Amino acid sequence: MAGVDDPLDRVIGAKSATLIAEQLDVRTVGDLLRHYPRRYADQGQLTPIASLTPGEDVTVVAEIRSCSSRPMQQKKGTIQQAVIFDGTRTLNLTFFNQHRLPRVLLPGRQALFAGRVTRYGKARTLQLTHPRYQLLDGDADKLAEFSRALIPVYPATKDLPSWTIQLCVRQVFDLLDDPEDPLPAELRSQHRLLELGAALRAVHRSDDRAAIATAQRRLKWDEAMAVQLTLARRRQEAASRPAPACPPRDGGLAAAFDAALPFTLTAGQREVGELLAVELAGEHPMNRLLQGEVGSGKTVVALRAMLQVVDAGRQAVLLAPTEVLAAQHARSLRAMLGEHGRAGELGSAEQATRIALLTGSLPARARKQALLDAASGAAGIVVGTHALIQDRVSFADLGMVVVDEQHRFGVEQRDALRARAVDDTSPHVLVMTATPIPRTVAMTVYGDLEVSALHELPSGRAPISTTVVPVGDKPGWLQRVWRRIAEEVAGGRQAYVVCPRIGGEDAASEDPPGEDTAGEDPAGEDEAGEDGGRAPLAVLDLISQLAEGPLAGLRLVALHGRLPGNDKDAVMRSFTAGEIDVLVATTVVEVGVDVPNATVMVIMDAQRFGVSQLHQLRGRVGRGAHPGLCLLVTDSPEGTAGRERLDAVAATTDGFELAQRDLELRREGDVLGAVQSGRRSGLKLLSLLRDADLIGQARQAAQQLVETDPDLTAHPGLARLAADLLDDQRAQFLEKV
Ligand code: ADP
Ligand code: MG
Helix, strand or coil: CECCCCEHHHCCCHHHHHHHHHHHCCCEHHHHHCCCCCEEEEHHHCCCHHHCCCCCEEEEEEEEEEEEEEECCCCCCEEEEEEEECCCCEEEEEEECCCCHHHHCCCCCEEEEEEEEEEECCCCEEEEECCEEEECCCCHHHHHHHCCCEEEECCCECCECHHHHHHHHHHHHHHECCCCCCCCHHHHHHCCCCCHHHHHHHHHHCCCHHHHHHHHHHHHHHHHHHHHHHHHHHHHHHHHCCCCCCCCCCCCHHHHHHHHCCCCCCHHHHHHHHHHHHHHHCCCCCEEEEEECCCCCHHHHHHHHHHHHHHCCCEEEEEECCHHHHHHHHHHHHHHHHHHHECCCCCCCCCCCEEEEECCCCCHHHHHHHHHHHHHCCEEEEEEEHHHHHHHCCCCCEEEEEECCCCCCCHHHHHHHHCCCCCCCCCEEEEEECCCCCHHHHHHCCCCCEEEEECCCCCCCCCEEEEEEECCCCCCHHHHHHHHHHHHHHCCCEEEEECCECCCCCCCCCCCCCCCCCCCCCCHHHHHHHHCCCCCCEHHHHHHHHHHCCCCCCCEEEECCCCCHHHHHHHHHHHHCCCCCEEEECHHHCCCCCCCCEEEEEECCHHHCCHHHHHHHHCCCCCCCCCEEEEEEECCCCCCHHHHHHHHHHHCCCHHHHHHHHHHHCCHHHHCHHHHCCCCCCCCCCCCCCCHHHHHHHHHHHHHHHHHCCCCCCCHHHHHHHHHHHHHHHHHHHCCC
């Protein structure tokens, strides 16, 4: 008999076991049992030869009529031709350089053949070229196996066809002892879940689709529990650490700031603000995600929280994804704080603090000063880029970390930050994102955080309208785009033009990945075919075309990740000051950039961007009293995936709706990183899209379990489920959206 921990070669032949280990990274009986079928083919889907169509991948059961080998005419090597017969029709097979084949494919033998149907010759005859085959040889047993009502189709490789896996799985089941069930009986009965052994057997061997679905639901629970237990333990671990208590102080900086605020807070801002104030005052760390549409006023909320921390005598750090944004944050914080932010300078307020800016491109002296201010505690607020602050800066007394616009910031990075505080305490963490997160994703990728949201925009915001400009069908429309920009500029407004690439002299080469270019990863690859494989439009090419052509006479400036940090900052500053009419940029302007006078956003090759990127980009306009216009320029024809994404973006400005739509449009594999690429990984059946309810229930169950049994000592099976998941490529699906 065999158990799930046994190495495969003890149960199936060493040759198959080696092949399976090489091809699928599957080594134990348990691994193989968790290699679930991708789908199930009805027996009828063993295609009759009469109904083959070119281009299809088919599996045919047939008898070999003949097989011969001869040298090729024009090239070196040999060609083998076989004819097979399925009882109704014959089909030709062609192989190359397998001169022994006629000794194997003997007339009268029965076999399965799998391959792609092609046509050849003048007569356009159908054939299979180099099909894989599995001899059945009147082996009643094998024949029965492949004539089942439902044939499981496994994720397979060229050298390891599904049917080999099927036979191995069957062998395993012949010897298998029922595995121990990691899910507690109580949980199983509460949610009416099959036992593990029964579920595995059904998912691999059942002939009944309903039974398979029931089994899959049970197996999804294993996956959901593994994720949710991991997250529940993280939450618990994080929440049980001591944190620097930062109670609010009357008459402090926060109060002075509120008094000077030029607008009234929205109800949502006030509500979240009160919640944060309470949590910051607590003895355990706050771990909170603040979601809110672009422009909903998250930064103000964060700043008020940071000032409470400064009032308590500690420091707060604000991390931005790019240098541009870090500099802009520092600038607007200084402006908002006025005399309260200029400690040590002439004319500063009595209890003033200092705001230090830390980016990679600061001149050495300024950087040294900023580092000193952080280390000495002279700077109550430190603003910098994720990359820089994460590993180099030391703080006198770090009370709070704010991570802004962070959709590329994973669980582990947040853990690393939490580890930064002094004496075992963990700082309070506030993560802000304008990328609306579907509920299921919030429960997984951000599952270590509690979630709050700002739902309303400050009043007086003008709406943004979005239009797809299909220059493939209507080339003339591009001229209208430029004319529209010229009109806005004539009216005193400003515009952005975004391109997917920087370009320049080394236009052919990849743009260098750097701190600020990390985000410039256009949706790319799968779209390559849609624009005929041409290179995406580049900032540096477009800006010169515009300057010499349709936008001649306007003040155009380029902004991209390859500019030195100081230059980027200078460009942003003069754009903010209205000294630039049109900013031609890469996605460095994607997040956070706030210039209320900018009203038009033109996105070139828009099909190359993802839905949330487009939504972020368009959030750069309509931030003031003037209505915003976003033009998505594309030559992707209607019906392509790229075009569908654009239509979705144009159809709504509701970020939450869009996020859900995005999840539907993207293959989920993209959401979870490489998880569904067929490699062994934690999530195989669970779908963020379809299994929201199941995930929610698992989250609850996991939370309850962890509350009573934090180390899962009474539930070793569950502990192992969670541990296996973590081993699994460091649970990479927890790291990225
Ligand atoms: P987010 O970070 O959520 O995109 P910001 O905090 O940058 O939004 O706010 C966008 C703009 O709205 C800023 O110029 C900010 O000063 C302004 N703002 C924030 N809250 C309010 C409010 N309650 N009333 C009016 N304007 C506000
Ligand atoms: Mg912001």
